[in-house]
Amino acid sequence: MDLDTVRTFVAAADTGRFQDAADELALTQQAVSKRIAALERGLGVRLFTRTPRGAELTIDGQAFLPHARELLRVAERAAASVRAGRRPLRVDVIASRVAPSGLMRGFHQAHPEVELDVVMLFDVETAVGALRSGTIDASFRAVAAPGRPLPPDIASVRVLDEPLHLLTGPGHALAGARSVTPARLAGHRIWMPGIVPGTEWAAYYDDLRAEFGLTIEATGPNFGSDALLDTVADTPALATFMGEHTRLVWPTGHGLRRIPITDPTPVYPHSLLWHRDNPHPALAALRTHLAALTHRPAPAGTWTPAWVR
Template identity: 65%
Template sequence: MDLTAVRTFVTAVDAGQFQEAAVDLSITPQAVSKRIAVLAKDLGVQLFSRTARGVRLTIDGQAFLPYARALLQAEDRAAASVRPGRRALRVDVIGRRLSVAGLLRGFHGAYPETDLDVVTLFDFDTAVAAVRSGTIDATFRAVDLPGRQLPEGVEAVPVFDEPLQLFTGPAHEFATARSIAPAQLAGRRIWMPGNIPGTEWAAYYDELAAEFGLTIDAIGPNFGIEHLLDTIADSSTLATFVSEQTPLVWPAGHDLRRIPLHDPTPVYPHSLIWRTDNPHPALTALRDHLTAAYPGRPEGGIWTPERVRDA
């Protein structure tokens, strides 16, 4: 269907006369009549009947009008979804259930008038390339990892240091501990079947394992979080790492335990990455909101891969 003809039809309805519609559309009255005639022919109905005062909708025209308006609204939304300055702020998160998605929810709560388009890209390089090309406006990624470099014109700022916890079943040796130090995990097996080689989270846990002498075991099919919880609950030797902010729900009979890690506390360093010349008006608001809430990284007591490199 010719949306230009549909828009002409709606404009003529609102104006009440083809002459007024022509003025509004900056075309001739003859062009208005021709567009509407073509539309009526395509539909196989008469849309207007002429009166002494101008034109009046026929019954078919009245039936078509709400759908015509909906078509034009859909056209406007489609254009706004990709038009810089009008489309929603498009932000990438690693996962919709993870803490960075919670950061976005907090931003939306503070700025409910801002439209957000949340996407999930797989890896660091893909996300940064999408920022650089303008496909997305920003991404949350860990830049404090070996081999992570940002191209010219792309910047990052830390926005959240996410503490890790040990996650065990009731029979595990650390199940009753109030907290443990990462060094106590030396020689232990940490089961993380979702750690896909080449991903930024796998690189983070490789650095963590090398620093504290533990083993990250990614062997075995990844059947999802429910299977992971079931397996951890029944094991006296398997444990895994979870974020302090990750929401998890499990059956009461599992009796699973979250054990804080201290001295130091490993944190996953999330940064917001954006292109410096991105003109989207909501991007500055997002950056200011996140940096204002970030307390800064303390001098001691935490571990990140960046600190290992600096040392």
């Protein structure tokens, strides 16, 4: 059923005159008459009776009127559900405990009026596909991974360089250090079971390992952060890397140590990605909020892979 004819019918019913309905809809009276006639043919009934004073609803017209109004209300709700600014801003933060999740919490605190949907997508290809299809509005990623440039319709901006920390148990040889250099980590086993080949973070740690001669192991199943913390706490031969802004809580008895890495400090580059044609007004607010964090390119004394923008 054509909504324009339904809208014309409702206007004519409300005004009682085809000419008044035409004026309200910026149409000619002839166009209103044609639309009403088309609707009547489609329904197989007469909706109006012409009178000297205008047009009166028939019994069938009176029966159809409340349903016509509901059709228009449903159509408006359907359009509003996808209209820019009327739906939540959907942002991919990768995981709940990492730095991008914290950035979005800060945005929510600064802009509580913006409705958010926070999602967690696995890899950059999935995230870019979701951006291009409109499934999400923005994603936090490291760009651009080797051999995988961003499509021209995807924009990005660097928003945070997150320093890496070494996490050890109390029995580890480096547990008492106030800081460590990458060179000092050579020969120690760094265990990171969450690294998955083909992801942007795998590319990052591959370059980190090659640059400083590190031993980074991804063996064994990934049972999550709690199991990782338990193992590191109980195994003096193992340590792991953790972002400075990663939020993890462990039992006091674990005695874990977070140790800054210096000279140079490896930093993980977080960028915000979005589709260039995305009109959602809250996306502009998010970009402005992140720009206010005054990100600067990694200063001297830090390290990122050569492929990072």
